[in-house]
Amino acid sequence: MLATVGHTSCQAATLRELALRHTTRTYHRGETIRAEGQRSESIYIVLDGWAEQHAQLRDGRSQVLAVYLPGQMCSADSFGEERLDGTLSALTRLRLGEIERDRFSAYISLYHDAAFELAASQRLQSAIQRRWLMCLGQRSALERIAHLMCELFVRQRVSGQAREWSCPFPLTQQQIAKICGLTQVHTNRVIQELRRRDLAVITRKQLRLIDFEALSATALFDPSYLQ
Amino acid sequence: MLATVGHTSCQAATLRELALRHTTRTYHRGETIRAEGQRSESIYIVLDGWAEQHAQLRDGRSQVLAVYLPGQMCSADSFGEERLDGTLSALTRLRLGEIERDRFSAYISLYHDAAFELAASQRLQSAIQRRWLMCLGQRSALERIAHLMCELFVRQRVSGQAREWSCPFPLTQQQIAKICGLTQVHTNRVIQELRRRDLAVITRKQLRLIDFEALSATALFDPSYLQ
Protein backbone atom coordinates (compact mmCIF):
# COMPACT_ATOMS: atom_id res chain seq x y z
CA MET A 1 0.00 0.00 0.00
CA LEU A 2 2.76 2.39 0.89
CA ALA A 3 4.76 1.39 -2.14
CA THR A 4 2.77 3.74 -4.33
CA VAL A 5 3.98 6.80 -2.50
CA GLY A 6 7.46 5.70 -1.71
CA HIS A 7 9.68 8.00 -3.76
CA THR A 8 11.07 11.18 -2.31
CA SER A 9 9.50 14.29 -3.80
CA CYS A 10 12.01 16.45 -5.60
CA GLN A 11 9.84 19.50 -4.90
CA ALA A 12 11.14 19.78 -1.39
CA ALA A 13 14.74 19.86 -2.55
CA THR A 14 14.27 22.53 -5.17
CA LEU A 15 12.14 24.87 -3.11
CA ARG A 16 14.34 24.41 -0.10
CA GLU A 17 17.39 25.26 -2.12
CA LEU A 18 15.73 28.34 -3.52
CA ALA A 19 14.51 29.47 -0.13
CA LEU A 20 17.90 29.09 1.49
CA ARG A 21 19.31 31.63 -0.93
CA HIS A 22 16.85 34.16 0.50
CA THR A 23 15.69 35.38 3.88
CA THR A 24 15.11 32.81 6.56
CA ARG A 25 13.53 33.49 9.90
CA THR A 26 12.74 31.54 13.04
CA TYR A 27 9.41 31.68 14.85
CA HIS A 28 8.52 30.25 18.22
CA ARG A 29 5.61 27.91 18.83
CA GLY A 30 2.28 29.64 18.49
CA GLU A 31 3.68 32.75 16.87
CA THR A 32 1.68 34.31 14.07
CA ILE A 33 3.48 34.52 10.74
CA ARG A 34 0.83 36.29 8.76
CA ALA A 35 -2.65 37.23 9.97
CA GLU A 36 -5.88 36.65 8.10
CA GLY A 37 -6.76 39.43 5.69
CA GLN A 38 -3.25 40.83 5.50
CA ARG A 39 -1.77 41.38 2.09
CA SER A 40 0.70 38.60 1.38
CA GLU A 41 3.76 40.00 -0.35
CA SER A 42 5.81 36.90 0.15
CA ILE A 43 5.60 33.18 -0.16
CA TYR A 44 6.93 30.94 2.60
CA ILE A 45 8.70 27.62 2.58
CA VAL A 46 8.95 25.48 5.68
CA LEU A 47 12.57 24.61 6.40
CA ASP A 48 12.15 23.16 9.88
CA GLY A 49 9.21 22.52 12.16
CA TRP A 50 5.49 22.51 11.41
CA ALA A 51 3.22 25.39 10.42
CA GLU A 52 -0.51 25.71 10.16
CA GLN A 53 -3.23 27.86 8.64
CA HIS A 54 -6.44 28.48 10.52
CA ALA A 55 -9.51 30.65 10.25
CA GLN A 56 -11.43 32.19 13.09
CA LEU A 57 -15.06 33.09 13.68
CA ARG A 58 -15.99 36.34 15.37
CA ASP A 59 -17.03 34.47 18.50
CA GLY A 60 -13.67 32.80 18.94
CA ARG A 61 -14.24 29.37 17.43
CA SER A 62 -11.40 28.48 15.14
CA GLN A 63 -10.58 25.70 12.72
CA VAL A 64 -7.27 24.57 11.28
CA LEU A 65 -7.40 24.54 7.48
CA ALA A 66 -3.99 23.14 6.63
CA VAL A 67 -0.85 21.74 8.21
CA TYR A 68 2.49 22.42 6.53
CA LEU A 69 5.46 20.11 6.93
CA PRO A 70 9.15 20.71 6.14
CA GLY A 71 9.73 21.21 2.43
CA GLN A 72 6.23 22.47 1.78
CA MET A 73 5.19 25.82 0.50
CA CYS A 74 2.70 27.54 2.79
CA SER A 75 -0.46 28.79 1.20
CA ALA A 76 0.53 27.91 -2.34
CA ASP A 77 -3.15 28.08 -3.06
CA SER A 78 -3.37 31.73 -2.21
CA PHE A 79 -0.46 32.64 -4.43
CA GLY A 80 -1.86 35.32 -6.71
CA GLU A 81 -4.48 36.16 -4.12
CA GLU A 82 -4.52 39.70 -2.78
CA ARG A 83 -5.09 38.70 0.81
CA LEU A 84 -4.73 35.60 2.95
CA ASP A 85 -7.98 33.94 3.98
CA GLY A 86 -6.59 32.37 7.10
CA THR A 87 -3.95 33.08 9.71
CA LEU A 88 -0.60 31.40 9.22
CA SER A 89 1.12 30.39 12.42
CA ALA A 90 3.77 28.13 13.91
CA LEU A 91 2.72 24.79 15.39
CA THR A 92 6.23 24.24 16.73
CA ARG A 93 9.49 26.13 16.79
CA LEU A 94 9.75 26.89 13.11
CA ARG A 95 12.28 28.01 10.53
CA LEU A 96 10.82 29.53 7.41
CA GLY A 97 12.28 30.65 4.10
CA GLU A 98 10.67 33.75 2.67
CA ILE A 99 10.71 34.93 -0.93
CA GLU A 100 9.09 38.12 -2.19
CA ARG A 101 6.26 37.49 -4.58
CA ASP A 102 7.71 39.40 -7.50
CA ARG A 103 10.98 37.58 -7.20
CA PHE A 104 9.19 34.27 -7.03
CA SER A 105 7.01 35.13 -10.01
CA ALA A 106 10.10 36.00 -11.98
CA TYR A 107 11.68 32.72 -10.98
CA ILE A 108 8.59 30.87 -12.07
CA SER A 109 8.44 32.39 -15.51
CA LEU A 110 12.13 31.66 -15.90
CA TYR A 111 12.13 28.02 -14.83
CA HIS A 112 9.30 26.11 -16.31
CA ASP A 113 9.68 23.32 -13.78
CA ALA A 114 9.02 25.67 -10.91
CA ALA A 115 5.66 26.69 -12.32
CA PHE A 116 4.78 23.04 -12.65
CA GLU A 117 5.83 22.42 -9.08
CA LEU A 118 3.74 25.29 -7.83
CA ALA A 119 0.70 23.91 -9.64
CA ALA A 120 1.37 20.43 -8.29
CA SER A 121 1.68 21.79 -4.79
CA GLN A 122 -1.60 23.65 -5.13
CA ARG A 123 -3.32 20.50 -6.36
CA LEU A 124 -1.94 18.47 -3.47
CA GLN A 125 -3.13 21.04 -0.94
CA SER A 126 -6.52 21.04 -2.57
CA ALA A 127 -6.73 17.25 -2.52
CA ILE A 128 -5.86 17.21 1.16
CA GLN A 129 -8.52 19.83 1.84
CA ARG A 130 -11.11 17.66 0.14
CA ARG A 131 -10.12 14.71 2.30
CA TRP A 132 -10.47 16.86 5.37
CA LEU A 133 -13.94 17.87 4.23
CA MET A 134 -14.85 14.20 4.14
CA CYS A 135 -13.30 13.72 7.59
CA LEU A 136 -15.16 16.59 9.21
CA GLY A 137 -18.42 15.86 7.45
CA GLN A 138 -18.64 12.11 7.79
CA ARG A 139 -16.04 10.54 10.04
CA SER A 140 -16.41 9.89 13.75
CA ALA A 141 -13.93 11.33 16.22
CA LEU A 142 -11.99 8.07 16.34
CA GLU A 143 -11.82 7.85 12.57
CA ARG A 144 -10.75 11.47 12.24
CA ILE A 145 -7.83 11.21 14.59
CA ALA A 146 -6.76 7.86 13.16
CA HIS A 147 -6.97 9.41 9.70
CA LEU A 148 -4.88 12.39 10.74
CA MET A 149 -2.22 10.09 12.10
CA CYS A 150 -2.15 8.08 8.89
CA GLU A 151 -2.00 11.18 6.73
CA LEU A 152 0.79 12.87 8.61
CA PHE A 153 2.74 9.65 8.77
CA VAL A 154 2.50 9.05 5.04
CA ARG A 155 3.25 12.66 4.17
CA GLN A 156 6.38 12.49 6.25
CA ARG A 157 7.29 9.13 4.83
CA VAL A 158 7.07 10.49 1.29
CA SER A 159 9.53 13.21 2.13
CA GLY A 160 11.78 10.84 4.04
CA GLN A 161 11.12 12.11 7.53
CA ALA A 162 9.68 8.91 8.98
CA ARG A 163 11.46 5.85 10.28
CA GLU A 164 9.95 2.40 9.71
CA TRP A 165 6.71 2.69 11.72
CA SER A 166 7.17 5.95 13.56
CA CYS A 167 7.54 9.61 12.78
CA PRO A 168 7.76 13.03 14.43
CA PHE A 169 4.44 14.16 15.82
CA PRO A 170 4.96 17.40 17.72
CA LEU A 171 1.30 18.31 18.17
CA THR A 172 -0.38 18.86 21.52
CA GLN A 173 -3.79 17.32 22.08
CA GLN A 174 -5.18 20.83 21.91
CA GLN A 175 -3.75 21.27 18.43
CA ILE A 176 -4.99 17.87 17.27
CA ALA A 177 -8.41 18.84 18.55
CA LYS A 178 -8.46 22.03 16.52
CA ILE A 179 -7.40 20.20 13.38
CA CYS A 180 -10.10 17.56 13.80
CA GLY A 181 -12.86 19.91 14.92
CA LEU A 182 -13.11 18.29 18.34
CA THR A 183 -12.58 19.38 21.93
CA GLN A 184 -9.33 18.75 23.73
CA VAL A 185 -11.10 16.54 26.26
CA HIS A 186 -12.63 14.25 23.71
CA THR A 187 -9.39 14.15 21.76
CA ASN A 188 -7.75 12.84 24.89
CA ARG A 189 -10.39 10.11 25.24
CA VAL A 190 -9.87 9.04 21.63
CA ILE A 191 -6.09 8.98 21.79
CA GLN A 192 -6.34 6.72 24.82
CA GLU A 193 -8.75 4.50 22.96
CA LEU A 194 -6.30 4.17 20.06
CA ARG A 195 -3.59 3.29 22.55
CA ARG A 196 -5.84 0.79 24.32
CA ARG A 197 -6.61 -0.91 21.01
CA ASP A 198 -2.89 -1.17 20.24
CA LEU A 199 -3.19 0.87 17.07
CA ALA A 200 -0.97 3.86 17.76
CA VAL A 201 0.69 5.74 20.59
CA ILE A 202 2.18 9.19 20.88
CA THR A 203 5.24 9.47 23.11
CA ARG A 204 7.66 12.29 23.44
CA LYS A 205 6.47 14.05 20.25
CA GLN A 206 6.81 10.82 18.30
CA LEU A 207 3.99 8.84 16.76
CA ARG A 208 4.43 5.06 16.83
CA LEU A 209 2.13 3.08 14.59
CA ILE A 210 1.78 -0.25 16.35
CA ASP A 211 -0.49 -1.65 13.66
CA PHE A 212 -0.68 0.56 10.61
CA GLU A 213 -2.94 -1.79 8.66
CA ALA A 214 -5.50 -1.86 11.43
CA LEU A 215 -5.18 1.88 12.00
CA SER A 216 -5.82 2.76 8.38
CA ALA A 217 -8.68 0.30 8.32
CA THR A 218 -10.42 1.98 11.25
CA ALA A 219 -9.70 5.36 9.71
CA LEU A 220 -10.95 4.24 6.30
CA PHE A 221 -7.70 5.73 5.11
CA ASP A 222 -6.83 5.58 1.42
CA PRO A 223 -3.45 7.17 0.64
CA SER A 224 -4.02 7.61 -3.10
CA TYR A 225 -4.82 11.31 -2.68
CA LEU A 226 -1.24 11.92 -1.56
CA GLN A 227 -0.13 10.89 -5.06
CA MET B 1 -22.00 44.37 2.20
CA LEU B 2 -23.02 42.95 -1.14
CA ALA B 3 -21.53 45.89 -2.99
CA THR B 4 -18.08 44.35 -2.84
CA VAL B 5 -19.10 41.40 -4.96
CA GLY B 6 -21.51 43.10 -7.27
CA HIS B 7 -19.89 42.92 -10.69
CA THR B 8 -20.58 40.13 -13.11
CA SER B 9 -17.64 37.81 -13.56
CA CYS B 10 -16.34 37.77 -17.12
CA GLN B 11 -15.08 34.24 -16.59
CA ALA B 12 -18.50 32.80 -17.11
CA ALA B 13 -18.92 34.57 -20.43
CA THR B 14 -15.60 33.49 -21.90
CA LEU B 15 -15.73 29.88 -20.78
CA ARG B 16 -19.34 29.58 -21.84
CA GLU B 17 -18.53 30.89 -25.24
CA LEU B 18 -15.62 28.49 -25.59
CA ALA B 19 -17.67 25.55 -24.40
CA LEU B 20 -20.52 26.24 -26.78
CA ARG B 21 -18.15 25.82 -29.68
CA HIS B 22 -17.54 22.26 -28.53
CA THR B 23 -19.56 19.23 -27.48
CA THR B 24 -22.49 19.84 -25.17
CA ARG B 25 -24.47 17.13 -23.49
CA THR B 26 -27.52 16.92 -21.22
CA TYR B 27 -27.70 14.84 -18.05
CA HIS B 28 -30.71 14.06 -15.91
CA ARG B 29 -30.88 14.67 -12.19
CA GLY B 30 -28.67 12.32 -10.25
CA GLU B 31 -26.79 11.05 -13.29
CA THR B 32 -23.07 10.45 -12.90
CA ILE B 33 -20.89 12.49 -15.20
CA ARG B 34 -17.53 11.11 -14.21
CA ALA B 35 -16.85 8.58 -11.47
CA GLU B 36 -14.18 8.85 -8.80
CA GLY B 37 -10.85 7.45 -9.90
CA GLN B 38 -11.59 7.63 -13.61
CA ARG B 39 -9.09 9.32 -15.83
CA SER B 40 -10.40 12.76 -16.74
CA GLU B 41 -9.68 13.45 -20.38
CA SER B 42 -11.96 16.44 -20.53
CA ILE B 43 -12.86 19.53 -18.61
CA TYR B 44 -16.50 20.45 -18.11
CA ILE B 45 -18.31 23.75 -18.03
CA VAL B 46 -21.78 24.09 -16.58
CA LEU B 47 -24.12 25.70 -19.08
CA ASP B 48 -27.41 25.06 -17.33
CA GLY B 49 -28.41 23.48 -14.03
CA TRP B 50 -26.29 22.56 -11.03
CA ALA B 51 -23.59 19.94 -10.69
CA GLU B 52 -21.78 18.53 -7.71
CA GLN B 53 -18.66 16.62 -6.74
CA HIS B 54 -18.78 14.12 -3.91
CA ALA B 55 -16.60 11.44 -2.40
CA GLN B 56 -17.73 8.19 -0.92
CA LEU B 57 -16.49 5.94 1.85
CA ARG B 58 -16.45 2.18 1.43
CA ASP B 59 -19.34 1.85 3.88
CA GLY B 60 -21.62 4.13 1.91
CA ARG B 61 -21.27 7.43 3.73
CA SER B 62 -20.76 10.22 1.25
CA GLN B 63 -19.96 13.91 1.40
CA VAL B 64 -20.43 16.65 -1.17
CA LEU B 65 -17.14 18.43 -1.83
CA ALA B 66 -18.24 21.14 -4.24
CA VAL B 67 -21.32 22.59 -5.92
CA TYR B 68 -20.97 23.97 -9.42
CA LEU B 69 -23.29 26.65 -10.78
CA PRO B 70 -23.85 27.80 -14.37
CA GLY B 71 -20.75 29.38 -15.88
CA GLN B 72 -18.39 27.48 -13.62
CA MET B 73 -15.75 25.02 -14.61
CA CYS B 74 -16.12 21.68 -12.84
CA SER B 75 -13.08 20.36 -11.08
CA ALA B 76 -10.77 23.12 -12.21
CA ASP B 77 -8.62 22.07 -9.31
CA SER B 78 -8.05 18.62 -10.70
CA PHE B 79 -6.98 19.93 -14.08
CA GLY B 80 -3.59 18.39 -14.67
CA GLU B 81 -4.45 15.57 -12.29
CA GLU B 82 -4.39 12.05 -13.69
CA ARG B 83 -7.58 10.97 -11.99
CA LEU B 84 -10.60 12.57 -10.36
CA ASP B 85 -10.75 12.33 -6.58
CA GLY B 86 -14.50 12.55 -6.37
CA THR B 87 -17.53 11.62 -8.42
CA LEU B 88 -19.01 14.36 -10.57
CA SER B 89 -22.78 14.22 -10.89
CA ALA B 90 -25.84 16.23 -11.75
CA LEU B 91 -27.83 17.88 -8.95
CA THR B 92 -30.56 18.87 -11.41
CA ARG B 93 -31.25 18.42 -15.07
CA LEU B 94 -27.97 19.66 -16.41
CA ARG B 95 -26.38 20.86 -19.63
CA LEU B 96 -22.62 20.63 -19.77
CA GLY B 97 -20.00 21.78 -22.22
CA GLU B 98 -17.10 19.41 -22.65
CA ILE B 99 -13.63 20.19 -23.97
CA GLU B 100 -10.86 17.66 -24.40
CA ARG B 101 -7.90 18.35 -22.18
CA ASP B 102 -5.33 18.71 -24.90
CA ARG B 103 -7.51 21.13 -26.78
CA PHE B 104 -8.03 23.15 -23.63
CA SER B 105 -4.33 23.11 -22.79
CA ALA B 106 -3.59 24.41 -26.24
CA TYR B 107 -6.18 27.13 -25.81
CA ILE B 108 -4.63 28.10 -22.51
CA SER B 109 -1.11 28.45 -23.81
CA LEU B 110 -2.51 30.48 -26.70
CA TYR B 111 -4.64 32.93 -24.74
CA HIS B 112 -2.88 34.19 -21.70
CA ASP B 113 -6.14 35.40 -20.18
CA ALA B 114 -7.55 31.89 -20.15
CA ALA B 115 -4.67 30.61 -18.05
CA PHE B 116 -5.28 33.41 -15.62
CA GLU B 117 -8.96 32.58 -15.49
CA LEU B 118 -8.22 28.95 -14.83
CA ALA B 119 -5.96 29.89 -11.96
CA ALA B 120 -8.56 32.29 -10.57
CA SER B 121 -11.21 29.63 -10.78
CA GLN B 122 -8.98 27.18 -8.93
CA ARG B 123 -8.33 29.73 -6.21
CA LEU B 124 -12.02 30.46 -5.82
CA GLN B 125 -12.85 26.77 -5.51
CA SER B 126 -10.10 26.40 -2.97
CA ALA B 127 -11.35 29.36 -0.95
CA ILE B 128 -14.87 27.93 -0.92
CA GLN B 129 -13.48 24.58 0.22
CA ARG B 130 -11.73 26.28 3.13
CA ARG B 131 -14.99 27.95 4.15
CA TRP B 132 -16.74 24.62 4.04
CA LEU B 133 -14.03 23.17 6.26
CA MET B 134 -14.86 25.87 8.78
CA CYS B 135 -18.56 25.13 8.42
CA LEU B 136 -18.23 21.39 8.95
CA GLY B 137 -15.67 21.74 11.71
CA GLN B 138 -17.15 24.53 13.77
CA ARG B 139 -20.64 25.60 12.80
CA SER B 140 -23.89 24.19 14.20
CA ALA B 141 -26.48 22.68 11.90
CA LEU B 142 -28.47 25.93 11.85
CA GLU B 143 -25.41 27.97 11.02
CA ARG B 144 -24.31 25.58 8.30
CA ILE B 145 -27.57 25.63 6.43
CA ALA B 146 -27.92 29.39 6.82
CA HIS B 147 -24.36 29.73 5.54
CA LEU B 148 -25.06 27.54 2.54
CA MET B 149 -28.06 29.65 1.68
CA CYS B 150 -26.03 32.84 1.93
CA GLU B 151 -23.20 31.44 -0.15
CA LEU B 152 -25.33 30.09 -2.95
CA PHE B 153 -27.34 33.29 -3.03
CA VAL B 154 -24.27 35.49 -3.31
CA ARG B 155 -22.58 33.25 -5.85
CA GLN B 156 -25.66 33.44 -8.02
CA ARG B 157 -25.98 37.15 -7.47
CA VAL B 158 -22.39 37.67 -8.66
CA SER B 159 -23.17 35.91 -11.91
CA GLY B 160 -26.50 37.66 -12.29
CA GLN B 161 -28.79 34.73 -11.61
CA ALA B 162 -30.52 36.13 -8.54
CA ARG B 163 -33.38 38.60 -8.31
CA GLU B 164 -33.49 41.12 -5.50
CA TRP B 165 -33.80 38.82 -2.46
CA SER B 166 -34.44 35.49 -4.04
CA CYS B 167 -32.70 33.01 -6.28
CA PRO B 168 -33.01 29.54 -7.77
CA PHE B 169 -32.48 26.81 -5.19
CA PRO B 170 -33.21 23.47 -6.82
CA LEU B 171 -31.83 21.27 -4.03
CA THR B 172 -33.84 18.65 -2.18
CA GLN B 173 -33.46 18.47 1.58
CA GLN B 174 -31.58 15.23 1.06
CA GLN B 175 -29.03 17.05 -1.11
CA ILE B 176 -28.71 19.93 1.34
CA ALA B 177 -28.09 17.37 4.06
CA LYS B 178 -25.28 15.74 2.15
CA ILE B 179 -23.65 19.09 1.48
CA CYS B 180 -23.82 20.11 5.13
CA GLY B 181 -22.86 16.74 6.57
CA LEU B 182 -26.24 16.33 8.30
CA THR B 183 -29.12 13.88 8.06
CA GLN B 184 -32.17 14.65 5.98
CA VAL B 185 -34.36 14.62 9.08
CA HIS B 186 -32.35 17.19 10.94
CA THR B 187 -32.03 19.29 7.81
CA ASN B 188 -35.80 19.40 7.70
CA ARG B 189 -35.97 20.55 11.34
CA VAL B 190 -33.48 23.31 10.67
CA ILE B 191 -35.14 24.56 7.50
CA GLN B 192 -38.36 24.85 9.43
CA GLU B 193 -36.59 26.72 12.17
CA LEU B 194 -35.23 29.21 9.65
CA ARG B 195 -38.71 29.63 8.27
CA ARG B 196 -40.20 30.06 11.76
CA ARG B 197 -37.64 32.75 12.54
CA ASP B 198 -38.57 34.59 9.35
CA LEU B 199 -35.06 34.36 7.96
CA ALA B 200 -35.50 32.37 4.77
CA VAL B 201 -37.94 30.06 3.04
CA ILE B 202 -37.61 27.64 0.16
CA THR B 203 -40.63 27.37 -2.11
CA ARG B 204 -40.90 25.74 -5.48
CA LYS B 205 -37.13 25.45 -5.95
CA GLN B 206 -36.68 29.12 -5.10
CA LEU B 207 -34.91 30.51 -2.05
CA ARG B 208 -36.45 33.66 -0.58
CA LEU B 209 -34.31 35.57 1.85
CA ILE B 210 -36.80 37.29 4.11
CA ASP B 211 -34.09 38.96 6.17
CA PHE B 212 -30.64 38.57 4.64
CA GLU B 213 -28.91 40.64 7.29
CA ALA B 214 -30.27 38.50 10.08
CA LEU B 215 -29.60 35.31 8.14
CA SER B 216 -25.97 36.14 7.50
CA ALA B 217 -25.61 37.18 11.11
CA THR B 218 -26.84 33.83 12.39
CA ALA B 219 -24.65 32.07 9.82
CA LEU B 220 -21.65 34.22 10.73
CA PHE B 221 -21.40 34.70 6.98
CA ASP B 222 -18.66 36.88 5.55
CA PRO B 223 -18.80 37.11 1.75
CA SER B 224 -15.26 38.35 1.25
CA TYR B 225 -14.02 34.91 0.24
CA LEU B 226 -16.18 35.06 -2.88
CA GLN B 227 -13.97 37.96 -4.08
Added chain:
DNA sequence: GCGACATGTTAACCCAGGTTATTGTCACGG
Protein backbone atom coordinates in the same frame (compact mmCIF):
# COMPACT_ATOMS: atom_id res chain seq x y z
C1' DG C 1 15.28 22.70 43.79
C1' DC C 2 11.12 25.48 43.36
C1' DG C 3 7.35 28.19 41.53
C1' DA C 4 4.52 28.65 37.53
C1' DC C 5 2.35 27.67 33.42
C1' DA C 6 1.42 24.37 29.83
C1' DT C 7 -0.06 19.94 29.01
C1' DG C 8 -2.48 15.65 29.89
C1' DT C 9 -6.12 12.88 32.57
C1' DT C 10 -10.46 11.92 34.67
C1' DA C 11 -15.29 12.28 35.96
C1' DA C 12 -20.27 13.91 35.94
C1' DC C 13 -23.62 15.79 33.41
C1' DC C 14 -26.04 17.36 29.17
C1' DC C 15 -27.67 18.30 24.53
C1' DA C 16 -27.37 18.66 19.39
C1' DG C 17 -28.03 15.86 16.11
C1' DG C 18 -28.47 10.88 14.56
C1' DT C 19 -31.71 6.86 13.96
C1' DT C 20 -35.79 4.69 12.67
C1' DA C 21 -40.17 4.70 11.25
C1' DT C 22 -44.73 6.45 9.98
C1' DT C 23 -47.57 9.67 7.58
C1' DG C 24 -48.71 13.36 4.44
C1' DT C 25 -48.35 15.56 -0.12
C1' DC C 26 -47.54 16.21 -4.64
C1' DA C 27 -46.24 15.03 -9.67
C1' DC C 28 -46.44 11.99 -13.22
C1' DG C 29 -47.42 7.97 -16.24
C1' DG C 30 -50.74 4.52 -17.72
Added chain:
DNA sequence: CCGTGACAATAACCTGGGTTAACATGTCGC
Protein backbone atom coordinates in the same frame (compact mmCIF):
# COMPACT_ATOMS: atom_id res chain seq x y z
C1' DC D 1 -58.49 7.96 -11.83
C1' DC D 2 -55.58 5.56 -9.46
C1' DG D 3 -50.94 3.69 -8.43
C1' DT D 4 -46.22 4.58 -7.71
C1' DG D 5 -42.38 6.84 -6.14
C1' DA D 6 -39.94 11.00 -4.69
C1' DC D 7 -40.02 14.47 -1.27
C1' DA D 8 -41.34 16.68 3.07
C1' DA D 9 -42.98 16.60 7.85
C1' DT D 10 -43.29 14.54 12.57
C1' DA D 11 -42.48 11.85 16.50
C1' DA D 12 -39.96 8.85 19.98
C1' DC D 13 -35.86 7.52 21.36
C1' DC D 14 -30.71 7.28 21.76
C1' DT D 15 -25.73 8.40 21.71
C1' DG D 16 -21.34 10.72 20.47
C1' DG D 17 -19.21 14.24 21.72
C1' DG D 18 -19.45 18.91 24.19
C1' DT D 19 -19.01 21.32 28.78
C1' DT D 20 -17.10 22.20 33.11
C1' DA D 21 -14.19 21.66 36.46
C1' DA D 22 -10.85 19.43 39.27
C1' DC D 23 -6.53 17.29 39.47
C1' DA D 24 -2.00 15.20 37.95
C1' DT D 25 2.11 15.58 35.65
C1' DG D 26 5.34 17.57 33.10
C1' DT D 27 8.93 21.07 31.88
C1' DC D 28 11.27 25.23 31.96
C1' DG D 29 13.33 29.44 33.81
C1' DC D 30 15.58 31.14 37.60
